[in-house]
Amino acid sequence: MAPGPRSAAELAFESTNPLPVSSLYRTLSIFEEAGVLKRDHGADGVARYELSEWLTGHHHHIICVSCGAIEDIDVPTNSEKTLHDIASGIGGRAGYRVLDHVLEVEGVCRNCDLQHH
Ligand SMILES: [Zn+2]
Ligand SMILES: [Zn+2]
Known part of the structure; x- marks a missing residue:
């Protein structure tokens, strides 16, 4: 999966050491309150988490309005x-x-675009 914010369900799925999703939610909200994680809402309304910008540096996201995927996007310095x-x-x-x-x-991601053409 591309770098970018993850939902609790995606984190649980990707984890090599699975936690129950309920305790994952609790842990995520503790880190959010501590300012380590930032919560984003994609086009699908699902909460996704990523490291705060003081840890990752300033960056932007691109969101698929069809499947709700969020990825980090490269913005050239002059833009x-x-x-x-x-x-x-x-x-x-x-x-x-x-x-x-x-x-x-x-926008519409590559996968969704292929399905509709
Ligand atoms: Zn910027
Ligand atoms: Zn998509």
Whole structure:
């Protein structure tokens, strides 16, 4: 599976040392409260977790609106600068000093695209 956020069910499936999904949920929410994990909701509304950006570095996600898959996406440095400028402009007009931004790209993944053609 590509790098990116995982749901509790996906983590349980991928784990070599399986935990009951219920205790996995408990563990995930403890790490979320501690700021180690960040929770995301994909297009399917399923909660997915990944390491917080202070551990992984700033990055963006692409989401399949058909199956709900989420992957990390590469943003070239010059596009990242453009995103930062846009966010700063919009935030500045609202009277905010902008610290960071989040961008999620929605689309249809390779697998889903193949199934529909
Ligand atoms: Zn898909
Ligand atoms: Zn960015």
